[in-house]
Amino acid sequence: MPEAEPIISAVEIDKFFGTFQALKNVNLTVDQGERVVICGPSGSGKSTLIRCFNGLENHDAGQLVVDGIDVHADSKEIRALRQDVGMVFQQFNLFPHLTVLENLTIGPIKVRKISKVEAEERARKYLNRVHIPEQADKYPAQLSGGQQQRVAIARSLCMETRVMLFDEPTSALDPEMINEVLDVMVELANSGMTMVCVTHEMGFARKIADKMVFMEAGEIVEVAPPEKFFTKPDSARCRAFLDQILEH
Amino acid sequence: MQRAPLITRFFRSVPISVGLYLFIVTGLVWLAFTGSQAMGYNWQWYRIPQYLYRLTDDGFEWGEIAVGLVKTLQLSSIAFLLALVLGLLVALLRLSGLVVGTGVAIVFLEIIRNTPLLVLLYLFYYVLGPVFGFNRYVASILCLGVFHAALISEIFRAGINAVAQGQWEAAKSIGMSTGQAYRYIVLPQSVRFMLPPMTGEVVHMVKSSAIVSVIAVAELTTIGRNIISDTYMSFEIWFTIAAVYMVVTLILSAGVSMVEKRYSTNS
Numbered sequence: 001m002p003e004a005e006p007i008i009s010a011v012e013i014d015k016f017f018g019t020f021q022a023l024k025n026v027n028l029t030v031d032q033g034e035r036v037v038i039c040g041p042s043g044s045g046k047s048t049l050i051r052c053f054n055g056l057e058n059h060d061a062g063q064l065v066v067d068g069i070d071v072h073a074d075s076k077e078i079r080a081l082r083q084d085v086g087m088v089f090q091q092f093n094l095f096p097h098l099t100v101l102e103n104l105t106i107g108p109i110k111v112r113k114i115s116k117v118e119a120e121e122r123a124r125k126y127l128n129r130v131h132i133p134e135q136a137d138k139y140p141a142q143l144s145g146g147q148q149q150r151v152a153i154a155r156s157l158c159m160e161t162r163v164m165l166f167d168e169p170t171s172a173l174d175p176e177m178i179n180e181v182l183d184v185m186v187e188l189a190n191s192g193m194t195m196v197c198v199t200h201e202m203g204f205a206r207k208i209a210d211k212m213v214f215m216e217a218g219e220i221v222e223v224a225p226p227e228k229f230f231t232k233p234d235s236a237r238c239r240a241f242l243d244q245i246l247e248h
Numbered sequence: 249m250q251r252a253p254l255i256t257r258f259f260r261s262v263p264i265s266v267g268l269y270l271f272i273v274t275g276l277v278w279l280a281f282t283g284s285q286a287m288g289y290n291w292q293w294y295r296i297p298q299y300l301y302r303l304t305d306d307g308f309e310w311g312e313i314a315v316g317l318v319k320t321l322q323l324s325s326i327a328f329l330l331a332l333v334l335g336l337l338v339a340l341l342r343l344s345g346l347v348v349g350t351g352v353a354i355v356f357l358e359i360i361r362n363t364p365l366l367v368l369l370y371l372f373y374y375v376l377g378p379v380f381g382f383n384r385y386v387a388s389i390l391c392l393g394v395f396h397a398a399l400i401s402e403i404f405r406a407g408i409n410a411v412a413q414g415q416w417e418a419a420k421s422i423g424m425s426t427g428q429a430y431r432y433i434v435l436p437q438s439v440r441f442m443l444p445p446m447t448g449e450v451v452h453m454v455k456s457s458a459i460v461s462v463i464a465v466a467e468l469t470t471i472g473r474n475i476i477s478d479t480y481m482s483f484e485i486w487f488t489i490a491a492v493y494m495v496v497t498l499i500l501s502a503g504v505s506m507v508e509k510r511y512s513t514n515s
Contacts, residue, residue, distance in 0.1 A: 082421055091414050
């Protein structure tokens with residue numbers, strides 16, 4: 001049997017903001033069940049790249065196929081795509097006017113059109129999975145940053161997506177809350193979820209990544225399995241970056 | 249801490265402030281009174297209450313002014329509802345990102361904002377009325393509705409823009425359409441930003457509805473004019489009409505600020 005189609009396939013992607021080129025000739029594939037970690041200095045285009053994967057940004061050139069759907073500026077199928085590609089944001093972006101439970105059920109009820117009872121059952125299941133079942137009736141503002149991010153992860157899980165994108169999920173957190181979020185993400189990775197993760201948490205990356213990607217100035221500079229990536233990366237720029245963030 | 253100079257403390261003290269206030273108000277009233285005496289005005293306040301209410305053999309009965317007030321409230325609330333719907337529509341068009349939508353919204357906004365309300369009313373009554381065959385009452389509702397829709401659309405736009413961009417992204421990333429994102433995520437959150445300026449608009453609407461008296465639509469101001477042409481009591485009637493408007497708008501403001509308070513403690 002031939003190998004399954006990659007779930008994300010980006011070929012020669014370019015992206016411009018005005019005259020600034022945010023992505024230059026980016027090629028990347030993510031297979032079903034694969035865990036990819038993207039790192040690199042800020043402004044290197046990591047977030048832009050994964051925001052292209054669910055159509056929050058539109059690439060200007062190249063071909064991007066996600067979950068069998070050709071993603072481009074006026075894609076009619078973009079909503080269908082987003083139902084299968086979850087996203088966790090740096091700033092959580094929970095809906096502040098809804099309770100935790102409502103945050104988790106609004107997508108399944110309004111978009112997936114499942115019943116309220118079923119949606120709530122599902123929401124409680126995933127709240128358990130991120131270890132905060134007792135917070136269901138609170139509003140986001142009443143939770144700590146770490147709890148909010150776990151709710152955001154659960155919100156994405158409730159859509160039962162095939163891929164999850166993480167855009168620096170721990171960068172806005174106080175240090176003591178980072179681990180509770182990373183623990184949840186490790187459990188998720190171990191459950192077989194396909195994940196693309198932009199992060200600076202190298203310990204986490206080493207633990208879960210199947211593939212490490214290093215980006216700089218809009219280009220993918222290095223793609224390697226973690227053993228090689230952390231010990232003997234090919235590019236000097238990648239080595240310099242790792243030295244900088246790992247020396248503490 | 250250094251104390252304020254004696255003179256400042258003197259003017260800030262409560263009895264002095266109250267005294268000054270009473271002095272100024274008395275002065276103004278006295279000026280008005282002597283002025284009207286000088287022109288030989290004959291005050292007839294005793295004739296006013298009958299226009300508010302009457303006690304006849306049949307019992308209690310509302311007077312013309314009270315009836316006019318109800319008409320004013322009817323007119324303004326229908327026009328306000330129209331303005332809300334139209335205003336939201338214009339705001340959504342403006343924010344749609346479609347060139348045509350934005351263009352239409354901006355042209356509408358500029359035409360309405362740069363036309364005096366009175367001229368707009370004449371346009372609706374003397375031009376559009378005969379063309380489309382609607383009467384003066386419909387003309388005034390449409391005119392007020394359209395005029396305030398322009399102002400309200402800007403309140404909607406500001407309120408919608410005040411909701412963080414991340415909310416849009418989160419809504420879209422769980423597969424919501426633009427309509428769903430507006431309905432379930434963005435608009436509910438923007439209500440909090442829109443309530444205070446919206447209060448102002450309600451009050452503004454009640455006040456600007458007075459202008460329809462120039463095309464003789466029966467409402468508070470028109471009725472005031474009618475009473476005056478019968479009785480020549482212009483001072484008393486205009487004072488009364490002004491007071492009635494003020495009482496209504498003050499009650500409205502108080503009501504909405506209560507709603508606002510409840511809303512802000514909820515979120």
